[in-house]
Amino acid sequence: MSIFAYDFMQRALIAAALIGLIAPLIGIFLVQRRLALLGDGMGHVALTGVGLAFLTGLAPVPTALVVAALGALILELVRARSRTAGDLALALVFYGGIAGGVLLTSLASGKASSALNQYLFGSLSTVATEDVLWLLAAGVVVLLILGFFGREMFAMTLDPDVAHVQGIRTTRLGILLTVLAAVTVVIGMRTVGLLLVSAIMIVPVAAAQQLAGSFRATAIGAVIVGLACSLAGLTTSFTLDVPPGPTIVLLALAAFVIAALIAIPLRRRRQRHPHPVDESDHSHHGHGSENDRPSRHAHE
Amino acid sequence: MSVIRCDRVCVDIEAACILRNVSLSIDQGEFVAILGANGSGKTTLMRAILGLMPVTSGQVDLFDTPLSRFRDWGRIAYVPQRLHSAGAVPVSVHEVVGASLISPRRRLPRRGDRSVVLDALALVGLEDRRNDRFDALSGGQQRRVMIAAALAKDADVYVLDEPTAGVDAESQEHIAETFAQQRDSGRTVLLVTHELGTFSSLATRIVVLGRRGSESSTVLYDGTPPVPEHLTESVWHHSEDVVMRGDDGGLLERGSGS
Numbered sequence: 001m002s003i004f005a006y007d008f009m010q011r012a013l014i015a016a017a018l019i020g021l022i023a024p025l026i027g028i029f030l031v032q033r034r035l036a037l038l039g040d041g042m043g044h045v046a047l048t049g050v051g052l053a054f055l056t057g058l059a060p061v062p063t064a065l066v067v068a069a070l071g072a073l074i075l076e077l078v079r080a081r082s083r084t085a086g087d088l089a090l091a092l093v094f095y096g097g098i099a100g101g102v103l104l105t106s107l108a109s110g111k112a113s114s115a116l117n118q119y120l121f122g123s124l125s126t127v128a129t130e131d132v133l134w135l136l137a138a139g140v141v142v143l144l145i146l147g148f149f150g151r152e153m154f155a156m157t158l159d160p161d162v163a164h165v166q167g168i169r170t171t172r173l174g175i176l177l178t179v180l181a182a183v184t185v186v187i188g189m190r191t192v193g194l195l196l197v198s199a200i201m202i203v204p205v206a207a208a209q210q211l212a213g214s215f216r217a218t219a220i221g222a223v224i225v226g227l228a229c230s231l232a233g234l235t236t237s238f239t240l241d242v243p244p245g246p247t248i249v250l251l252a253l254a255a256f257v258i259a260a261l262i263a264i265p266l267r268r269r270r271q272r273h274p275h276p277v278d279e280s281d282h283s284h285h286g287h288g289s290e291n292d293r294p295s296r297h298a299h300e
Numbered sequence: 301m302s303v304i305r306c307d308r309v310c311v312d313i314e315a316a317c318i319l320r321n322v323s324l325s326i327d328q329g330e331f332v333a334i335l336g337a338n339g340s341g342k343t344t345l346m347r348a349i350l351g352l353m354p355v356t357s358g359q360v361d362l363f364d365t366p367l368s369r370f371r372d373w374g375r376i377a378y379v380p381q382r383l384h385s386a387g388a389v390p391v392s393v394h395e396v397v398g399a400s401l402i403s404p405r406r407r408l409p410r411r412g413d414r415s416v417v418l419d420a421l422a423l424v425g426l427e428d429r430r431n432d433r434f435d436a437l438s439g440g441q442q443r444r445v446m447i448a449a450a451l452a453k454d455a456d457v458y459v460l461d462e463p464t465a466g467v468d469a470e471s472q473e474h475i476a477e478t479f480a481q482q483r484d485s486g487r488t489v490l491l492v493t494h495e496l497g498t499f500s501s502l503a504t505r506i507v508v509l510g511r512r513g514s515e516s517s518t519v520l521y522d523g524t525p526p527v528p529e530h531l532t533e534s535v536w537h538h539s540e541d542v543v544m545r546g547d548d549g550g551l552l553e554r555g556s557g558s
Binding site: 162213 | 374377391399404459
């Protein structure tokens with residue numbers, strides 16, 4: 001019997017396809033910005049949203065959407081206003097999110113605690129019809145915003161200073177990207193689960209960039225890996241009766257290992273054409289050994 | 301018309317005063333080199349001019365418009381020392397140059413973009429590397445690609461951060477030649493460096509930043525090259541010193557007297 005015959009599987013497949021498509025597209029910007037763990041932070045914050053929904057009886061998906069988006073804004077404000085380093089601000093949000101989520105869920109009732117597991121690691125049977133509508137709406141909004149601002153985001157993540165001199169509002173765009181990551185986390189909450197959703201943003205990008213020679217190729221490759229792993233992972237989890245989140249993530253990690261193994265001979269071939277790589281990557285103002293060049297005698 | 305004007309600009313970083321009362325006016329067609337030892341605030345001044353760093357007091361005008369109201373960013377091109385994201389996600393040379401054509405006024409790609417990118421790469425002699433990964437190039441070639449990105453903007457002013465630091469001799473000459481052409485076609489060039497090197501014959505004007513005694517850094521000299529005898533010390537004496545403690549950001553007293 002085909003798995004498509006079950007209504008809940010149809011809904012789960014729609015949700016999985018959505019996250020497989022969108023997560024890598026957001027993740028590639030996070031990796032480029034060196035914020036690969038941002039999705040994890042947002043996942044923890046969304047957990048507080050889920051806890052709040054349990055406690056108040058509100059619908060979990062929209063509640064988590066609102067709370068995660070607010071958490072994203074707070075994170076960006078903490079980063080901008082105080083001199084807190086990016087990863088420290090992220091850590092603070094991390095802890096607050098997971099503590100809040102567990103506390104609120106415990107306050108709610110006994111049966112909420114077992115339901116929490118479904119949000120942490122994903123679940124096949126719990127994607128309700130109204131959830132699918134929420135997920136589709138959120139997914140369409142994310143894709144539209146990416147379509148409109150995607151190229152600016154590329155320039156911003158490539159070099160924020162240069163982007164600023166092109167008139168790009170880098171601070172606002174950074175906040176927008178964080179909010180989009182938060183929304184994406186909630187889209188993946190039902191299928192992949194909040195603890196692992198960040199992996200589906202990052203691992204397909206890590207796999208694709210082993211073989212890609214450009215940003216565009218990395219993006220396309222990451223979406224293919226993301227879609228293939230979410231759909232295959234979902235079907236596998238149905239067959240084996242295990243949670244979909246870990247299955248999807250392990251498949252993505254397998255894709256990464258395969259890509260990395262294929263990349264080894266390619267990289268070796270690249271190294272056979274040696275380039276005079278300078279060792280000054282750690283310096284900021286051109287100080288370092290490269291400054292000891294002949295310049296002095298020209299002026300003295 | 302002045303292209304860049306600073307009027308008594310002061311910049312503080314974390315309550316430490318980095319620059320005091322810097323006044324400077326750069327006209328179209330000038331080739332200005334801002335010189336100074338590490339910690340003299342020359343990078344800070346450049347970042348303040350570009351709006352990348354807030355000015356504590358004083359005013360920066362670009363094309364006679366206060367920086368806060370300036371929107372015509374297509375007229376200014378900035379070449380950093382290295383790309384912020386270098387080594388994260390692979391980007392092709394073509395994409396790095398193409399990125400400089402993106403702006404809020406040009407969100408979508410246009411028909412002529414491809415040839416603009418190729419022309420700019422041809423100007424720095426790297427058109428055959430357009431499909432290579434940016435991080436597969438040497439440091440000097442990467443700098444030339446970033447310069448091609450700036451050239452693709454077809455701006456009126458080029459702001460260059462240490463354009464020759466860490467760049468091999470061949471690329472240095474290539475870069476100097478490129479900006480000689482830009483100057484000859486009426487473009488304005490502002491470069492920040494601690495060594496003129498291959499640019500010494502190109503600069504029409506030099507501005508030396510540094511400290512008098514223990515005061516904050518300000519303009520010590522503004523005029524035609526070469527650097528006056530009594531200031532060569534404060535620009536170049538530091539070499540070894542700076543290698544030892546490069547990242548002090550100018551917070552240490554260096555006592556560069558004159």
